[in-house]
Amino acid sequence: MRQRIYFNEVVTRDGFQMESVFIPTDTKVELINELSQCGYAKIEVTSFTSAKAIPMLRDAEEVMGRIQRVQGVEYTVLIPNIRGAERAMDVKPDEFNLVMSTSETHNLSNLRMPRKKSFISLREVIEKFGNQVPINVSLSACFGCPMEGEVPQQEVLQWAEKFSDLGVRGLTICDTTGMAQPEQVARMCEALQKRFSKLQITLHFHNTRGMGLANVLASVQSGVARFDASLGGLGGCPYAPGASGNISSEDAIHMLDAMGYQTGVDLSRLLPIARQIPTIVSHEVPGQVAKSGRITDLHPAPAYVTDLLKEIS
Amino acid sequence: MRQRIYFNEVVTRDGFQMESVFIPTDTKVELINELSQCGYAKIEVTSFTSAKAIPMLRDAEEVMGRIQRVQGVEYTVLIPNIRGAERAMDVKPDEFNLVMSTSETHNLSNLRMPRKKSFISLREVIEKFGNQVPINVSLSACFGCPMEGEVPQQEVLQWAEKFSDLGVRGLTICDTTGMAQPEQVARMCEALQKRFSKLQITLHFHNTRGMGLANVLASVQSGVARFDASLGGLGGCPYAPGASGNISSEDAIHMLDAMGYQTGVDLSRLLPIARQIPTIVSHEVPGQVAKSGRITDLHPAPAYVTDLLKEIS
Numbered sequence: 028m029r030q031r032i033y034f035n036e037v038v039t040r041d042g043f044q045m046e047s048v049f050i051p052t053d054t055k056v057e058l059i060n061e062l063s064q065c066g067y068a069k070i071e072v073t074s075f076t077s078a079k080a081i082p083m084l085r086d087a088e089e090v091m092g093r094i095q096r097v098q099g100v101e102y103t104v105l106i107p108n109i110r111g112a113e114r115a116m117d118v119k120p121d122e123f124n125l126v127m128s129t130s131e132t133h134n135l136s137n138l139r140m141p142r143k144k145s146f147i148s149l150r151e152v153i154e155k156f157g158n159q160v161p162i163n164v165s166l167s168a169c170f171g172c173p174m175e176g177e178v179p180q181q182e183v184l185q186w187a188e189k190f191s192d193l194g195v196r197g198l199t200i201c202d203t204t205g206m207a208q209p210e211q212v213a214r215m216c217e218a219l220q221k222r223f224s225k226l227q228i229t230l231h232f233h234n235t236r237g238m239g240l241a242n243v244l245a246s247v248q249s250g251v252a253r254f255d256a257s258l259g260g261l262g263g264c265p266y267a268p269g270a271s272g273n274i275s276s277e278d279a280i281h282m283l284d285a286m287g288y289q290t291g292v293d294l295s296r297l298l299p300i301a302r303q304i305p306t307i308v309s310h311e312v313p314g315q316v317a318k319s320g321r322i323t324d325l326h327p328a329p330a331y332v333t334d335l336l337k338e339i340s
Numbered sequence: 341m342r343q344r345i346y347f348n349e350v351v352t353r354d355g356f357q358m359e360s361v362f363i364p365t366d367t368k369v370e371l372i373n374e375l376s377q378c379g380y381a382k383i384e385v386t387s388f389t390s391a392k393a394i395p396m397l398r399d400a401e402e403v404m405g406r407i408q409r410v411q412g413v414e415y416t417v418l419i420p421n422i423r424g425a426e427r428a429m430d431v432k433p434d435e436f437n438l439v440m441s442t443s444e445t446h447n448l449s450n451l452r453m454p455r456k457k458s459f460i461s462l463r464e465v466i467e468k469f470g471n472q473v474p475i476n477v478s479l480s481a482c483f484g485c486p487m488e489g490e491v492p493q494q495e496v497l498q499w500a501e502k503f504s505d506l507g508v509r510g511l512t513i514c515d516t517t518g519m520a521q522p523e524q525v526a527r528m529c530e531a532l533q534k535r536f537s538k539l540q541i542t543l544h545f546h547n548t549r550g551m552g553l554a555n556v557l558a559s560v561q562s563g564v565a566r567f568d569a570s571l572g573g574l575g576g577c578p579y580a581p582g583a584s585g586n587i588s589s590e591d592a593i594h595m596l597d598a599m600g601y602q603t604g605v606d607l608s609r610l611l612p613i614a615r616q617i618p619t620i621v622s623h624e625v626p627g628q629v630a631k632s633g634r635i636t637d638l639h640p641a642p643a644y645v646t647d648l649l650k651e652i653s
Contacts, residue, residue: 131652135645141652174641206635208598209557236635237547237591237628240554244522266639267632278550285521315550319580322519322549326579328487332448339444339454 029288033068033253035229036276038304039090040071040105042261043083045272046308052086054307056093061300062258063097066291071103071124071255075111091118103163107138112152116159123156124199125149126165129183130172133203137167146189153193164190165199165231169215171206173266180215184222197227199255202242204264205235205271209245216249229253232274234260234313235267239274240282247288254279258297259304259312275314277301285322294321342601346381346566348542349589351617352403353384353418355574356396358585359621365399367620369406374613375571376410379604384416384437384568388424404431416476420451425465429472436469437512438462439478442496443485446516450480459502466506477503478512478544482528484519486579493528497535510540512568515555517577518548518584522558529562542566545587547573547626548580552587553595560596567592571610572617572625588627590614598635607634 039055055073062070072094078085087104096102103122106112112123127145128134134142153162169183187198200215207215212230219228230251232242243254256279262272280292294316301317328336352368368386375383385407391398400417409415416435419425425436440458441447447455466475482496500511513528520528525543532541543564545555556567569592575585593605607629614630641649 132641132645132649135648136642139644139648141648171635173639174645176636176638205632208595208635210599234550235628235632236594237553237588238595240550241557241595244554244557264632270628270632275550281549282521282551282554286523315548315583319518319548319577319583322484322521323489325489326486328445329449331452332445332487335448335452335454336445 029286030252031289031291032247032283034276034280034290034292035069035071035103035253035255036062036067036258037071037255037273038258038261038276040074040084041255041273042257042259044074044081045261045263046083048309049083050307052089052093055086055090058300058303058307059090059094063095063100065297065300066293067100068253068291069101069103069122071105072120074105074107075115076105076107088114088118091120106152108148109151109155112156116156120160122161122163122196123152124163124165125152126167127186128167128172128203129186130168130175130178132174133168133172136174142186150193153195157194161196163197163199163227163229164195165201167201167203169200170202170211171204173204173206180218183215184218187219187223191223191226195226197229197253198223199229199231201231202233203231204266205233205238207232207242208238209241212242212245213249216246216251220250227253229255231255233262233264234271234274235264237271239271240279243274243279243282247283256280258301259314259317261304261308261312271313275316277314277316281316281321342599343565344602344604345560345596347589347593347603347605348382348384348416348566348568349375349380349571350384350568350586351571351574351589353387353397354568354586355570355572357387357394358574358576359396361622362396363620365402365406368399368403371613371616371620372403372407376408376413378610378613379606380413381566381604382414382416382435384418385433387418387420388428389418389420401427401431404433419465421461422464422468425469429469433473435474435476435509436465437476437478438465439480440499441480441485441516442499443481443488443491445487446481446485449487455499463506466508470507474509476510476512476540476542477508478514480514480516482513483515483524484517486517486519493531496528497531500532500536504536504539508539510542511536512542512544514544514568515546516544517579518546518551520545520555521551522554525555525558526562529559529564533563540566542568544568546575546577547584547587548577550584552584553592556587556592556595560601569593571614572627572630574617574621574625584626588629590627590629594629594634
């Protein structure tokens with residue numbers, strides 16, 4: 028028996044956020060209720076950002092209010108600032124997930140303010156609500172910025188340190204635009220676990236350049252046990268139209284499951300749900316295992332082979 | 341500097357073989373001539389199978405006769421039997437690549453004869469031509485058979501041994517239908533290198549379940565230095581319609597290149613060629629890096645970000 032791996036399903040937040048056509052609230056609630064039965068450690072339900080900034084997630088309160096929570100699953104929400112945090116407190120999430128980028132240019136592009144200002148804003152949330160709800164901080168562009176290029180590991184560790192000092196429970200190290208390669212991932216995982224041994228360290232990969240599961244492999248080899256992933260591989264990156272998005276939950280879980288890791292997720296429940304995603308978003312999705320089946324799903328031999336086999340034996 | 345990795349480009353054989361519409365001989369010749377300029381160690385040009393079995397490769401002699409060979413690149417061809425070998429000798433390939441499956445059911449399905457008969461037929465080729473041309477043997481379904489399921493490692497090693505005893509130069513261990521997982525790959529690579537330390541060991545992966553590059557990673561970590569790959573990820577598997585095919589050459593080379601391995605392949609030459617593949621086959625292909633660009637390909641920041649950056653500094 029290998030170690031336990033914990034998956035955070037981000038499809039209804041990070042996955043849906045990039046979709047152009049509004050997904051009905053009923054569909055979101057139903058999907059989350061189904062996902063809650065699969066054995067995930069955590070589900071990132073939605074984001075308490077402004078409805079104007081992300082119209083797709085304008086139904087955050089309603090979704091959080093209507094889903095049926097299952098014991099053992101944590102329901103986390105993305106919190107952009109103190110206003111979002113105040114709104115979110117009414118629906119009692121199990122965790123706040125705060126976000127900023129380790130790249131100045133990426134933070135300016137995404138959040139339209141310098142990192143220093145983002146940090147002050149997130150610190151305000153932590154100071155006000157940190158004793159009422161566990162806090163995770165997602166750091167974007169930790170393995171490279173599509174505009175600046177390389178982001179030094181030291182830069183990531185410094186921002187991580189600032190939040191660790193504020194007493195957060197966990198850090199998610201995000202490869203927001205799929206720039207990480209396995210050797211860099213291994214180095215990052217080792218440094219993070221050494222320096223923040225008491226924090227929950229989660230890795231968040233995109234498959235933009237096909238390296239998503241190789242990076243998951245490098246992470247588990249380095250002892251990391253927590254991953255974000257998105258059903259169907261939904262998500263995507265504005266800089267790479269046509270390329271894959273987040274790592275596909277079902278593909279990542281399938282690989283680790285095949286390797287003997289305990290993911291807690293029941294793939295026989297998850298795959299039928301993954302197969303609904305193209306219908307929900309009205310387009311094909313990059314996830315492979317929903318198309319190919321698991322490695323244990325066998326096919327009957329053609330009739331001529333069955334006949335030949337009889338002849339031989 | 342990390343170790344040298346050797347790539348065998350199989351797009352015009354393994355990749356094209358699955359395509360339904362005939363690709364003109366001129367296109368094949370042009371493509372191989374372009375690929376010859378990229379730094380590949382080897383190119384699998386075509387197959388000397390019967391024109392009836394694989395109409396796509398009915399122009400094997402013409403393609404081999406017309407391509408401009410580049411020094412340092414080996415031009416290998418697939419040889420199904422003694423007839424194919426005799427035909428191929430006229431065009432002087434640098435290597436014969438023989439093929440059979442380690443799974444009885446898969447061999448019967450694919451080659452319509454039992455493994456024992458395949459072995460006798462391939463042995464005939466090796467005995468007749470082995471002193472005139474180097475021989476590689478590709479063993480299919482080494483990590484699982486879509487009909488039988490698990491293929492024991494011992495079974496693979498036994499077939500490998502038989503060919504090793506006949507004095508072949510190399511063995512290609514094929515995950516023909518994308519059933520390999522990294523832990524299994526690592527075990528296989530270690531066993532092969534220990535037992536056949538004098539042979540060229542090549543790994544051939546498919547990305548059917550998204551694990552292709554994770555399996556490449558597991559292989560290089562185990563010291564394997566040779567891979568088959570197909571431009572664009574062309575190839576596919578009849579058991580998984582819609583799923584990915586062979587690992588994409590450009591994605592695999594890009595990952596190893598980013599990790600510091602010496603692949604010999606010039607990605608700045610290869611990517612424009614990879615971007616022609618959808619036009620050549622008239623459909624989208626699974627390769628990611630041709631869409632996303634390399635991790636070193638940066639994007640300009642939007643105007644509002646440039647303005648904000650000026651304010652800060």
